[in-house]
Amino acid sequence: MSLGVERLTPPDRGIRYFMAQQNGWSWASFWMGIGTLVMVMLGTLVVLTAHGWTQFCPEGAKATECSPTDPLAEGLMSRGLGLVIIATVILGVATWVISVISMRVYQTKPAKEATLVGIVLAAQGVGFAGFLMWFRGSDVDRFARNFLDVRLIGDHIGLVWSKITAQFGAIAEAAVPWAINMAIAGLLVWIVWRMVVSDNPVAEPIRTVLLAGTAAIVLGLLLDVTGLLTGNLAWLRITERIGEVNWGTLLGTGSRADHVDGLAQGIGSLLRFAALWLGYGAFAGICYRILRGDWRSDEHIRGAVRAMLILAGSGYVIGIVKGMVVTATLPSFAAGAWNTLILSVAGAAIGFGGGLVLSLFAMSSRAVVRAPARIYINFFRGTPLIWQISFAGMGIVPALHLNISPYWVAIMVLGLNLAAYSAEVYRAGIQSIERGQMEASRTLGLSYMQSLQYVVVPQAIRRVIPPLLNEFVILIKDTSLVSILGLTLSQKELLGVGRTIYSSTFDATAWLGAAAGFLIITLPMIRIVTIVERRMRSGLTSVI
Amino acid sequence: MNEDGTLIRLDGIHKWFGDLHVLRGIDLAIVPQEVVVLIGPSGSGKSTLLRTINMLEEPTEGGVWFDGIELTHIRTDLNKARARMGMVFQSFNLFPHLKAIENLTLALIKVLGLSREEAIGLAREQLAHVGLSDKADSYPSQLSGGQQQRVAIARALAMQPTLMLFDEATSALDPELVGEVLRVMQELAEEGMTMVVVTHEMGFAREVGNRLLFMDQGVIMEEGLPADVFANPQHERTKEFLSQVL
Ligand SMILES: Nc1ncnc2c1ncn2[C@@H]1O[C@H](COP(=O)(O)OP(=O)(O)OP(=O)(O)O)[C@@H](O)[C@H]1O
Numbered sequence: 056m057s058l059g060v061e062r063l064t065p066p067d068r069g070i071r072y073f074m075a076q077q078n079g080w081s082w083a084s085f086w087m088g089i090g091t092l093v094m095v096m097l098g099t100l101v102v103l104t105a106h107g108w109t110q111f112c113p114e115g116a117k118a119t120e121c122s123p124t125d126p127l128a129e130g131l132m133s134r135g136l137g138l139v140i141i142a143t144v145i146l147g148v149a150t151w152v153i154s155v156i157s158m159r160v161y162q163t164k165p166a167k168e169a170t171l172v173g174i175v176l177a178a179q180g181v182g183f184a185g186f187l188m189w190f191r192g193s194d195v196d197r198f199a200r201n202f203l204d205v206r207l208i209g210d211h212i213g214l215v216w217s218k219i220t221a222q223f224g225a226i227a228e229a230a231v232p233w234a235i236n237m238a239i240a241g242l243l244v245w246i247v248w249r250m251v252v253s254d255n256p257v258a259e260p261i262r263t264v265l266l267a268g269t270a271a272i273v274l275g276l277l278l279d280v281t282g283l284l285t286g287n288l289a290w291l292r293i294t295e296r297i298g299e300v301n302w303g304t305l306l307g308t309g310s311r312a313d314h315v316d317g318l319a320q321g322i323g324s325l326l327r328f329a330a331l332w333l334g335y336g337a338f339a340g341i342c343y344r345i346l347r348g349d350w351r352s353d354e355h356i357r358g359a360v361r362a363m364l365i366l367a368g369s370g371y372v373i374g375i376v377k378g379m380v381v382t383a384t385l386p387s388f389a390a391g392a393w394n395t396l397i398l399s400v401a402g403a404a405i406g407f408g409g410g411l412v413l414s415l416f417a418m419s420s421r422a423v424v425r426a427p428a429r430i431y432i433n434f435f436r437g438t439p440l441i442w443q444i445s446f447a448g449m450g451i452v453p454a455l456h457l458n459i460s461p462y463w464v465a466i467m468v469l470g471l472n473l474a475a476y477s478a479e480v481y482r483a484g485i486q487s488i489e490r491g492q493m494e495a496s497r498t499l500g501l502s503y504m505q506s507l508q509y510v511v512v513p514q515a516i517r518r519v520i521p522p523l524l525n526e527f528v529i530l531i532k533d534t535s536l537v538s539i540l541g542l543t544l545s546q547k548e549l550l551g552v553g554r555t556i557y558s559s560t561f562d563a564t565a566w567l568g569a570a571a572g573f574l575i576i577t578l579p580m581i582r583i584v585t586i587v588e589r590r591m592r593s594g595l596t597s598v599i
Numbered sequence: 600m601n602e603d604g605t606l607i608r609l610d611g612i613h614k615w616f617g618d619l620h621v622l623r624g625i626d627l628a629i630v631p632q633e634v635v636v637l638i639g640p641s642g643s644g645k646s647t648l649l650r651t652i653n654m655l656e657e658p659t660e661g662g663v664w665f666d667g668i669e670l671t672h673i674r675t676d677l678n679k680a681r682a683r684m685g686m687v688f689q690s691f692n693l694f695p696h697l698k699a700i701e702n703l704t705l706a707l708i709k710v711l712g713l714s715r716e717e718a719i720g721l722a723r724e725q726l727a728h729v730g731l732s733d734k735a736d737s738y739p740s741q742l743s744g745g746q747q748q749r750v751a752i753a754r755a756l757a758m759q760p761t762l763m764l765f766d767e768a769t770s771a772l773d774p775e776l777v778g779e780v781l782r783v784m785q786e787l788a789e790e791g792m793t794m795v796v797v798t799h800e801m802g803f804a805r806e807v808g809n810r811l812l813f814m815d816q817g818v819i820m821e822e823g824l825p826a827d828v829f830a831n832p833q834h835e836r837t838k839e840f841l842s843q844v845l
């Protein structure tokens with residue numbers, strides 16, 4: 056190595072450097088370790104697949120004679136798997152022997168690292184083989200029957216492909232509005248975000264229209280969601296109340312029922328119309344501004360277009376999924392996953408929005424403002440969520456003769472509960488912003504609320520995104536608690552679906568299906584949390 | 600200006616933090632274009648006094664007048680008054696989520712109601728003034744301490760204040776960066792800005808200050824022309840303090 060020579064670029068420490076620094080022993084240890092783990096995983100998979108995971112039992116066959124899991128149990132007990140296990144152990148031990156030598160001879164750091172990787176992977180492979188060996192000594196047959204009947208999960212995904220293909224035209228068509236609405240909502244969210252985190256690109260009056268439009272669209276979507284869920288639009292109930300005044304008699308014409316219906320429909324369509332009008336109006340306004348060049352810069356147009364495209368795409372996918380779920384035969388894991396998603400997303404919308412407002416109250420310098428917020432927060436954090444759901448669904452709703460679907464009750468309670476938890480997160484985030492930020496802002500003449508809006512909250516939001524996402528993951532899992540309310544089959548979320556299937560089949564694999572559904576939703580979320588945290592740690596100023 | 604020709608007048612200011620009596624009867628009048636330098640040992644109440652001038656700290660007793668407005672009056676719109684008083688902090692307090700130029704334009708747009716274009720124009724002018732035209736699009740974290748402090752000064756100046764308050768503006772800076780900030784402050788004084796400066800830079804106090812105030816234990820112990828006070832301190836405490844810092 057030539058020290059003292061001036062280097063202009065940092066030294067290459069990539070994969071090529073890693074490879075170049077190996078010696079024969081370290082390289083062997085590295086690949087043999089990988090081989091050990093791959094062998095046991097792949098070998099098991101191959102052997103089990105060769106025997107088959109499930110089989111079809113004729114109607115009326117005795118469980119002792121034929122179980123769907125027989126091939127799996129056979130595979131688990133087979134000589135083939137035994138060979139895989141033995142081979143894995145041999146390869147693992149060989150890896151360790153090589154590694155011991157390698158540990159004595161290595162001269163470079165990459166060689167040491169490669170050796171360590173080999174040792175660890177070999178240990179994992181041997182460990183897994185050992186587990187299989189132990190498992191083979193237990194009552195494999197019974198375990199497979201009770202827990203590994205994967206056909207059950209397949210049967211209860213609930214999607215009927217022939218039905219889906221037959222109706223695909225309709226499904227695809229119904230997905231288009233999802234795409235459009237999501238794109239517009241995405242654009243609006245993006246604009247609101249820009250307005251919150253940075254100084255305002257849009258003039259005040261337009262901003263007001265935009266906010267109203269967003270609110271209207273969100274409201275419209277929420278109403279639609281409720282309608283979808285309850286099979287009965289929520290605002291129809293409001294208008295029903297208005298209808299009870301019996302306008303028909305007042306006006307002296309027609310029957311009361313006619314007027315209730317007519318009024319309900321009329322007001323309903325008006326609301327819808329207003330929401331759409333505001334939303335699309337805002338959209339048109341933005342287009343106009345972009346065309347007139349009265350927009351900040353290309354960067355913003357690009358950002359807006361990107362946000363719209365992404366959301367339009369995901370909206371379309373969501374629409375398709377929704378269409379497919381609608382055709383599912385119940386009880387269906389697919390429908391359960393959909394409900395889990397709706398419950399958690401709607402709950403999060405209420406919870407994250409409400410939580411921010413709540414946290415501002417909770418931080419007020421005035422005790423009279425602070426106290427109610429504290430009581431609310433402590434109450435919801437201090438009582439079990441399952442109690443809250445039961446109390447609302449089985450206590451308040453029947454006692455007050457409210458005509459609200461349990462599904463809607465569940466969303467409300469999940470949202471109210473999350474608001475309490477996220478309020479604490481927001482509070483911690485806002486209070487973690489140095490006092491000097493607020494002082495500097497006030498010194499410039501900004502009011503307290505302006506300082507919060509433009510200086511403190513935008514910084515705090517960035518800090519609280521990871522913990523809020525964590526709360527969201529918790530909420531996803533907590534949606535399972537709503538299964539104590541009497542939901543209809545089509546309203547049941549994953550755990551409810553699992554339970555329903557279990558109680559009709561007594562096959563515990565149903566629980567695995569529910570777990571798989573949760574993991575499919577939560578694992579990506581957990582991954583996102585990690586990525587966001589890493590991006591924020593790396594010192595980038597923005598996460599969007 | 601106040602009726603008596605002063606820009607700032609403090610009358611019988613007392614400040615308690617709980618049981619801690621931090622300001623103990625301060626009377627102070629500052630005329631336009633005056634550069635007042637405030638020195639004193641740590642904990643003597645310099646920052647607190649400075650912060651009462653723009654009401655970041657509300658005095659427990661006493662009155663503050665600024666340009667004909669009684670700031671201590673309950674109905675006074677403090678935001679409006681503060682918009683005309685710049686303040687520079689020891690820890691810069693730039694807004695880290697905004698670019699340098701956005702740090703300047705925020706209040707121009709939100710408080711003064713300028714259009715974006717006007718605000719950007721003004722902000723660029725001010726950044727040029729402190730020699731940072733090329734850093735307009737940098738985030739605070741991408742600037743050195745001295746540059747950050749100059750942006751902070753530009754942010755205050757962009758509001759076209761009638762009064763500037765400096766609280767140990769150079770204390771958090773590496774020694775080699777102190778000069779650039781002091782230079783900006785000196786130019787500002789030469790342009791006729793009214794300034795109240797808390798500092799440990801005795802050279803600056805001597806050369807730029809019109810008047811020196813020595814504070815100790817919540818009172819103004821001694822005041823006069825900087826050169827006089829340095830050459831000829833009257834109080835024991837002042838002598839002791841100066842012998843430590845000079
Ligand atoms: N917000 C506060 N709450 C309680 N005590 C405070 C507060 N701010 C300042 N003090 C106290 O008031 C006294 C004066 O503080 P101040 O910051 O005005 O001193 P200073 O002269 O600026 O000192 P330094 O040179 O160290 O900055 C100190 O004893 C300090 O601990």
Ligand SMILES: [Mg+2]
Nearest residue numbers: 645646647767
């Ligand atoms: Mg101080």
